[in-house]
Amino acid sequence: xxxxxxxxxxxxxxxxxxxxxxxxxxxxxxxxxxxxxxxxxxxxxxxxxxxxxxxxxxxxxxxxxxxxxxxxxxxxxxxxxxxxxxxxxxxxxxxxxxxxxxxxxxxxxxxxxxxxxxxxxxxxxxxxxxxxxxxxxxxxxxxxxxxxxxxxxxxxxxxxxxxxxxxxxxxxxxxxxxxxxxxxxxxxxxxxxxxxxxxxxxxxxxxxxxxxxxxxxxxxxxxxxxxxxxxxxxxxxxxxx
Amino acid sequence: xxxxxxxxxxxxxxxxxxxxxxxxxxxxxxxxxxxxxxxxxxxxxxxxxxxxxxxxxxxxxxxxxxxxxxxxxxxxxxxxxxxxxxxxxxxxxxxxxxxxxxxxxxxxxxxxxxxxxxxxxxxxxxxxxxxxxxxxxxxxxxxxxxxxxxxxxxxxxxxxxxxxxxxxxxxxxxxxxxxxxxxxxxxxxxxxxxxxxxxxxxxxxx
Numbered sequence: 213x214x215x216x217x218x219x220x221x222x223x224x225x226x227x228x229x230x231x232x233x234x235x236x237x238x239x240x241x242x243x244x245x246x247x248x249x250x251x252x253x254x255x256x257x258x259x260x261x262x263x264x265x266x267x268x269x270x271x272x273x274x275x276x277x278x279x280x281x282x283x284x285x286x287x288x289x290x291x292x293x294x295x296x297x298x299x300x301x302x303x304x305x306x307x308x309x310x311x312x313x314x315x316x317x318x319x320x321x322x323x324x325x326x327x328x329x330x331x332x333x334x335x336x337x338x339x340x341x342x343x344x345x346x347x348x349x350x351x352x353x354x355x356x357x358x359x360x361x362x363x364x365x366x367x368x369x370x371x372x373x374x375x376x377x378x379x380x381x382x383x384x385x386x387x388x389x390x391x392x393x394x395x396x397x398x399x400x401x402x403x404x405x406x407x408x409x410x411x412x413x414x415x416x417x418x419x420x421x422x423x424x425x426x427x428x429x430x431x432x433x434x435x436x437x438x439x440x441x442x443x444x445x446x447x448x449x450x451x452x453x
Numbered sequence: 454x455x456x457x458x459x460x461x462x463x464x465x466x467x468x469x470x471x472x473x474x475x476x477x478x479x480x481x482x483x484x485x486x487x488x489x490x491x492x493x494x495x496x497x498x499x500x501x502x503x504x505x506x507x508x509x510x511x512x513x514x515x516x517x518x519x520x521x522x523x524x525x526x527x528x529x530x531x532x533x534x535x536x537x538x539x540x541x542x543x544x545x546x547x548x549x550x551x552x553x554x555x556x557x558x559x560x561x562x563x564x565x566x567x568x569x570x571x572x573x574x575x576x577x578x579x580x581x582x583x584x585x586x587x588x589x590x591x592x593x594x595x596x597x598x599x600x601x602x603x604x605x606x607x608x609x610x611x612x613x614x615x616x617x618x619x620x621x622x623x624x625x626x627x628x629x630x631x632x633x634x635x636x637x638x639x640x641x642x643x644x645x646x647x648x649x650x651x652x653x654x655x656x657x658x659x
Contacts, residue, residue: 218541298524
């Protein structure tokens with residue numbers, strides 16, 4: 213499995229993926245730094261601390277969430293494409309290898325997202341903690357980043373499943389539409405019909421009252437497990453070449 | 454050990470075009486089996502069905518289930534080195550590390566690739582990638598070897614080396630080669646199977 217994970221890691225991170233990840237990382241770092249208003253200096257930032265902390269927290273989290281989710285959709289499109297499936301011919305000698313190969317791909321892609329979100333969280337903590345007087349890392353922040361990761365993993369599994377099932381350039385549309393709906397709908401009192409989405413997808417955003425997250429985390433975790441399981445099973449049934 | 458591939462009533466159709474239809478054929482070891490025919494005649498599809506990388510209707514029995522396959526279309530990890538990739542393929546196929554290393558170095562040397570072994574695929578030419586594609590197929594000494602257009606992208610010298618290697622392996626393994634250039638594989642004991650529109654239209658020992 214270790215060899216399979218290494219191989220999948222290298223297959224996932226090609227020139228295009230490296231460029232995308234780099235681009236998103238730069239975007240996140242610039243967005244977090246800008247949101248901190250650190251360039252104004254410590255003295256200027258020492259007034260209106262509560263409002264500034266809220267703006268930093270909400271803007272930083274928004275930037276990381278957007279980047280992580282879009283990166284997840286990209287990885288789902290790229291990693292599960294027909295071209296990438298061709299790699300299977302080298303590494304699948306027996307039936308059981310298909311499942312190992314598919315599981316390793318999912319784990320490698322998830323690992324990329326974990327690293328991305330962790331690096332973003334670290335930068336967020338460092339900028340807020342060292343460059344501003346108003347910010348203190350609290351448990352809320354850890355929960356926000358955990359929710360961001362959960363949402364990104366949902367989009368990774370969903371997009372991987374859609375790409376595997378329907379090859380083609382339009383495979384990214386459903387996930388992007390869902391992502392757009394989740395971003396534009398109000399999470400506290402969403403419209404009827406849309407509210408069901410928030411029951412199955414982890415989607416946290418910071419508002420004046422704190423973190424607003426709908427749905428049972430156990431249901432959302434089950435949905436995530438079901439999606440990844442379906443992804444592996446559907447992948448195993450597809451032609452490799 | 455009896456080495457054979459028996460294909461019985463196999464059908465594989467694609468949405469676009471091509472594929473094979475109700476195809477039955479047997480291949481035996483100790484001779485070079487060549488698949489010839491125009492583009493879209495089903496040569497590659499037949500090889501993919503034998504390897505098992507596509508789903509099909511019908512029955513294929515490959516004995517023993519020890520298959521090396523060099524596909525026509527392949528994808529290699531851009532940032533992984535040639536040596537690491539070959540090691541990984543060998544490890545997944547349960548080849549012992551010491552034996553694997555020896556064979557990889559031997560085959561890289563045979564194809565004049567030793568100086569490129571540490572390089573990632575990103576900077577390699579298509580010809581070099583094709584050599585790696587061929588090396589991975591033969592390095593664990595499988596009993597059944599399938600090559601899909603093995604001379605594609607190779608220069609003249611490399612083509613000679615590749616055909617020599619394939620001829621040599623055909624003496625002890627069951628080798629099937631899909632090619633547009635059967636004249637490149639001149640050997641006393643060879644069999645040519647001609648496909649057209651997914652069916653076998655001619656078979657002869659030549």
